[in-house]
Every structure is written in structure tokens, then in C-alpha cells.
Amino acid sequence: MPEPSTxxxxxxxxxxxxxxxxxxxxxxxxVYTARDATHARLVxxxxxxxxxxxxxxxxxxxxxxxxxPPAAGRPAGSVGPTxxxxxxxxxxxxxxxxxxxxxxxxxxxxxVREAFAATGSVYFAAVGGSAALLATRVSASTFVAYPDxxxxxxxxxxxxxxxxxxxxxxxxxxxxxxxxxxxRHALAGLESATPExxxx
Amino acid sequence: MIEVAAIADAxxxxxxxxxxxxRPDALSAMETALGAERAPRAKRxxxxxxxxxxxxxxxxxxxxxxxxxxxxxxxxxERECLSGDIYAAVDAAVAEAYRDGALRMSVVRDALTDxxxxxxxxxxxxxxxxxxxxxxxVHVMLKGGGSDNSSVLEMLEPAAGIQGVRExxxxxxxxxxxxxxxxxxxxxxxxxxxxxxxxxxxxxxxRPIGEPSADSAVAAFERELMDAINASGIGPxxxxxxxxxxxxxxxxxxxxxxxxxxxxxxxCCAVRSVSIDVG
Numbered sequence: 001m002p003e004p005s006t007x008x009x010x011x012x013x014x015x016x017x018x019x020x021x022x023x024x025x026x027x028x029x030x031v032y033t034a035r036d037a038t039h040a041r042l043v044x045x046x047x048x049x050x051x052x053x054x055x056x057x058x059x060x061x062x063x064x065x066x067x068x069p070p071a072a073g074r075p076a077g078s079v080g081p082t083x084x085x086x087x088x089x090x091x092x093x094x095x096x097x098x099x100x101x102x103x104x105x106x107x108x109x110x111x112v113r114e115a116f117a118a119t120g121s122v123y124f125a126a127v128g129g130s131a132a133l134l135a136t137r138v139s140a141s142t143f144v145a146y147p148d149x150x151x152x153x154x155x156x157x158x159x160x161x162x163x164x165x166x167x168x169x170x171x172x173x174x175x176x177x178x179x180x181x182x183x184r185h186a187l188a189g190l191e192s193a194t195p196e197x198x199x200x
Numbered sequence: 201m202i203e204v205a206a207i208a209d210a211x212x213x214x215x216x217x218x219x220x221x222x223r224p225d226a227l228s229a230m231e232t233a234l235g236a237e238r239a240p241r242a243k244r245x246x247x248x249x250x251x252x253x254x255x256x257x258x259x260x261x262x263x264x265x266x267x268x269x270x271x272x273x274x275x276x277x278e279r280e281c282l283s284g285d286i287y288a289a290v291d292a293a294v295a296e297a298y299r300d301g302a303l304r305m306s307v308v309r310d311a312l313t314d315x316x317x318x319x320x321x322x323x324x325x326x327x328x329x330x331x332x333x334x335x336x337x338v339h340v341m342l343k344g345g346g347s348d349n350s351s352v353l354e355m356l357e358p359a360a361g362i363q364g365v366r367e368x369x370x371x372x373x374x375x376x377x378x379x380x381x382x383x384x385x386x387x388x389x390x391x392x393x394x395x396x397x398x399x400x401x402x403x404x405x406x407r408p409i410g411e412p413s414a415d416s417a418v419a420a421f422e423r424e425l426m427d428a429i430n431a432s433g434i435g436p437x438x439x440x441x442x443x444x445x446x447x448x449x450x451x452x453x454x455x456x457x458x459x460x461x462x463x464x465x466x467x468c469c470a471v472r473s474v475s476i477d478v479g
Contacts, residue, residue: 024241037315068262069302077261077302083346083379105346106379106438127437128346128381129469130248131265132256150317151304163248165241165439176378179440180433183239187433187442190238 004163010059013100013120019166021173025124026161031063031103032144033155035082039090041146042154046097053097055144055154062087062094064104066151067141068131075141079157080131081105084123088112095119103164107176117172125167125175137162202276202336202479204284208293211272211324214340214474215297219262222253225409226385226471229446233383242441246383249436249469264381264470267303268342270294270324271402277334280479287326295320306345327399334479339406341473347384347466350376353398356460365390365462366425372464373429373445378438384445385409385467386429391453394461401465404449406473413450422448436469 002024007015009029019025032055034042045054052058064082071077084104091102092115100121105128108116116123126134140158147153167175222230227250234246256263272290276282298305298321307322308315352372356364369388377384389400412419425448435441446469455461 022241024244066265066304066306068265068267068304071261071302072259074261076265077259078256078263078265078267078304080265082266083349085379105381125437125439127245127248129264130252132259132261132263133248133252135261135265136255148316150319151306152317176438179435179438183242183433183435183440183442184431187238 006161009061009159011100012059013170016101016122017120017170019122019169021166021169021175021178023166025164025166027103027124027164028160028162030156030158031061032057033065033067033153033157034062034087035064035066035152036086037149037152038146038154039087039094043090043093046093051097053094053099058098059100061101061103062099063157064102067135067155070141074135075138075157076135078131079135079138081126081128084108091115095121108168113168113172113174116168117170120170122166122170123168124164126162126164134162202280202282204282204286204289206478207274207286207336207338208289210338210476210478211290211293211340212297214338214476215270215294215342216301218340218342218472218474219267219301219303220256220260222256222263223471223473226446226469227253229409230383230469233443233446237442239435239441241439242435242443245436245439245441246443262303263472264344264468265304266306266344266346267298268344268472269307270321271341271343272324272326273339273403274326274328275331275337275339276328277336278330278332279334280336286328290324290326291322294322294324336478337475338478339473339475341402341405344381344468344470347380347468350380350466351401351464353394353461353463355394356462358458358460360460362421364460366428368462369425369448369464370428373434374432376466377434377444380466381468381470382434382438382445383436383443383469385471386425386445386448387465387467388425388448388450389461389463389465390450391455391461393455396453397461397463398465400451400453401463404451405465405467405471406475407449409447418450418452422450
């Protein structure tokens, strides 16, 4: 297995084009937290401004996350991915407006997979349930907008070597759609190579 | 007589502990799974989750940023009585524990009409039941949205039988596991009524991982479901591998002659619960 590659935001879609579903990547640089309520407002503001993203989000990456308050000397005590599928209703509009990547967890709808491919954008998956570890890879937190939303506010987080896996690449290949069947096939190969059966 | 303050204190301690310390049975199951796991990426995911538990415990930070809604199940000895407003005392304990623990406030005022954050993670969701004898046990679970959203309840027909229950559990895991943060603890309730079957599934999550049902037929069904789920290949974080579930816990109950209620309540890899005896 190759070592993870590194990527520093902000990035262009050209830089994202070489990534493939299943690649492990360490992310650095700024990302912007956005959950359900944030998405609704971002799309409304973008629509109100003739399709232009607010808050300088053009070319930036969204992180589907709502952190816990600062703790242990870190900007967030805990911060990990929330379920990406809940953002599906708003994602195609935001990708069209200029968001180039997103970080979350779990499967997306078919139309959202197509939207990532059509715009050359990338969906990264982080490991859900590892938010204490992931918080050690966040160096700064800067409030941007929507203070009334609490943990759902739009916040800039600066990442350093934040571990993710490419879940949907710019060609539309989907890690979640392939991972289970690929492992079952790999296992069938392993087991047929060991006549006495699995070593498990 | 049990003072509500003693129950509230137990709730406060349970929240503080559950938020930062992975259940010992979950950590142990994860370590066993790492030893048996064959997929390279899955091994790295399990290592990341075990490392996460270590960081959370050492630095006293939440295991998961979703510190959940609070479910309190108070089992009260039938010889006891409670002094005071238990609901208000528990809500005050929740607010204090979430503020002092720097936990995330994740509750809105009304699901339908007012989705403004209550800003103190109240109200708690509470069940009170009686049991023989004296004393009380306070069970506290912090339930994340991702795993609860991945749960289902269906009223099957009796003709569907045990095969119908099996298919519903496997279909639910297959469709929803990636949003529920596997490796999962799958709680399954079968029986009772529409409203009660979901509680059975949730109570099933309290049973320690690795402890089978006391009913041998139910225990055999649990093993069968566990094997089928782990043969799916979904794996830790849904990224492929052998370890999709750490446990399948089933609780069954009597039901109407016309019914076969089934509920599947997903527990995530950061399954968080603490039970404390009081009095």
C-alpha cells in the first residue's frame, strides 16, 4: 500500500484530477464547516447574488462538520465528519457555483455523484467516530458567518495532515460503491489460494 | 426514598464519562477485530479508532464531535419513592454536564416548527420503569444523529417470520451502514407494539458486546446475523473489510397475533453508555 499523498488547500480542479477513489490523502490548509442549516443559507445567499458564492468560498472546500467547543488547548475538542447524504439536496448547486471539494462520511446519491464528475470536483471521506484524533490535525478555527447557528456556523478550519480517503473522484468513481464488493472478491481470491481455507 | 439530586448527580457523572471514555467492551472488541481483520485499509481504520479512544481518554475530549441526545432510563426499585421533579433535575444535570464538559449542543426546540438550538442540549429523553426490590439504576446513553438516522422500524406480518426479520436487518445495514460509523453495534427489537419495539432495540445496545442473549435460540439468531453482516465486506468506516459489526444484540417480546414489529437501532463505533446504581 502506497504512503498517503499530501494536498494543500486551496486547490484547483486540475490538481484534483489525478486523485482516484480509494487514494489515501493527508489534507492541509483551509476548509469551511457546513452542515444542513449552513447549506440552506449558503445556497440562498448564492442565489441572491446571481450565482456567486458568499464569503470568498469560490474554489474552496466544505467540511461537513459541527465541532465541539475548544478543549485540550486545541481549537476544537473534537471534530469529525457528519453524514454527507444530508447535504445532497444542496451539493450540485454549490459545486456549480465553485466549491471544488467536500469532506464528509458515507454514501451520496447518484445525482450528486454525477455532479462531482460533471464539475471535476472531489468528495473526501474521513473516518466517522475518530473526531478526537482528527481534532489534533486542526491548527486554527476562525468564525466566518451565521453566529446564531451555534455548532452549525460557517467556520474556517486550518488543517494539517488531516487523514481522508478519496470517496468520489473527478471521474465519478465511488469508493463506497466499490469497497464492499472489491473486498469480497479479494477475499474469494485469498481463500481459493489457500486450499485449507481461510486462516481466520 | 431516593433524592432526585442523587439521580441527577449520576446522570451528570455518566455523561462526563461516556463522552470521553469508550466503553471497555467496545474497545476490547475493536482490539480483537484488529487482530482478525484481513483488509489492509480496514486495519488502518481500526487503528485510527483505537488511537482515537486513547486520545479522548487521555485529553478528556469527546470521542465524537456528535455528543448526541441524552437518553436516560431510570430503573426504580418498587419499594422506592422519588422526592421532587425528576425531569427538571435530569435536564439541569444534562445542561451542566454539557456546558462543563465542552460537549456539543445538538438539540433543537421543535422538530417541526422551530429548529433553533436549545443551547444546553436539553431536554433529555427519559424512560422510567419499576423493578423488584429497592435502589435504582440509571442508564445513560449519548446517541449520535448519524446512527439514529440509520435506524428503521417496520411492522412486518407474521408470515414474514424470522426470515423477514433477518432480511430487514441485513437490508438496513447494507443501505445505511456508511452513515452510521461502522464497526456497528446493531440493536434489534422484535415484538411488543409499534411504540415499544423501538425501545427494545435501543435497550439492546446497552448489553455488553460479546455477551449473547440469555435465550439460546435468540443467541443463535444473533450469531447468524453477525456472520452475515460481517460477510458483507462493508468494513470499518464503510471502506471495505471484515469488521462491519462488533455485535448484534436482539431483544424479543410478546406481541399481537397479527403483528411482527421489528426495529433496528444502529449503534456506532463510538457507542456511548454508562449505567450507575444509586441507593
